[in-house]
Amino acid sequence: TGSAWGDWALYTDSPLRAFENELGVQAPVGFWDPIGFTADGDVEAFKRRRATELKHGRISMLACMGYMTPEIIGKFPGYLSPSTGLKYADIPNGLGAISKVPWEGWFQMVFYCLFVEYKSGFGKDWKEGTPGDLGWKMLTASDPERKQRKLQAEIANSRLAMTAILAMFFQNGTVGTTGPEMWIGKAPVPGSAW
Numbered sequence: 699t700g701s702a703w704g705d706w707a708l709y710t711d712s713p714l715r716a717f718e719n720e721l722g723v724q725a726p727v728g729f730w731d732p733i734g735f736t737a738d739g740d741v742e743a744f745k746r747r748r749a750t751e752l753k754h755g756r757i758s759m760l761a762c763m764g765y766m767t768p769e770i771i772g773k774f775p776g777y778l779s780p781s782t783g784l785k786y787a788d789i790p791n792g793l794g795a796i797s798k799v800p801w802e803g804w805f806q807m808v809f810y811c812l813f814v815e816y817k818s819g820f821g822k823d824w825k826e827g828t829p830g831d832l833g834w835k836m837l838t839a840s841d842p843e844r845k846q847r848k849l850q851a852e853i854a855n856s857r858l859a860m861t862a863i864l865a866m867f868f869q870n871g872t873v874g875t876t877g878p879e880m881w882i883g884k885a886p887v888p889g890s891a892w
Contacts, residue, residue, distance in 0.1 A: 717744055721846075722751075722853040755856020761863045765792065769876060779803065792876035793867065 717736055723729045731737070736744055773786040779800050789795050819826075839845040870876055 720744075720748070721849050722748070724850060724854060752853070752856060755853070755860055758859035758863045759855060762859050762866070765863065765866050765876070790876075792870040 717723070717731075718729045720729075735747065768791050773789070776786060778784045778786050778789060779802070782800060784798070784800065789798050839848060866876075
């Protein structure tokens with residue numbers, strides 16, 4: 699804060715200081731809560747929001763890879779739905795895939811998501827332990843400083859991925875492009891100005 703409020707170091711009991719040393723507080727912004735979700739200093743609410751941020755970030759990182767991978771390496775061979783004769787190659791990339799996947803496929807995806815939620819305990823991570831810790835360790839290190847750096851990087855990359863997937867949805871929905879046209883500006887129509 700600025701000098702208009704005095705010396706920030708004197709406000710040690712302020713609820714605004716409750717989360718200054720948490721993961722995700724990174725330079726140059728520091729702890730940033732423009733809407734004031736944490737103004738009351740509620741630790742349980744903070745942990746729930748952090749777990750939600752990590753979950754959405756991890757899903758967004760996978761979504762970004764899923765959006766790009768078919769354009770880069772191609773699609774699976776064979777059938778997505780043998781009973782309807784629908785091949786993987788028949789599914790368009792991007793938002794166009796939503797209307798092509800049969801309802802049974804969507805049911806399987808939703809069921810899988812619910813299964814994962816059930817197996818992770820429906821919020822058990824933030825209620826009983828560390829937000830985002832679902833019992834298996836991908837980001838670990840014997841050096842506490844190195845582990846802290848990895849966890850900070852996960853949160854930063856998660857935040858970037860959440861922004862990126864929304865930007866990809868927006869571009870695909872408004873301009874209609876996916877793949878190379880979206881990322882490097884190649885024209886989807888041969889001979890156009892790009």
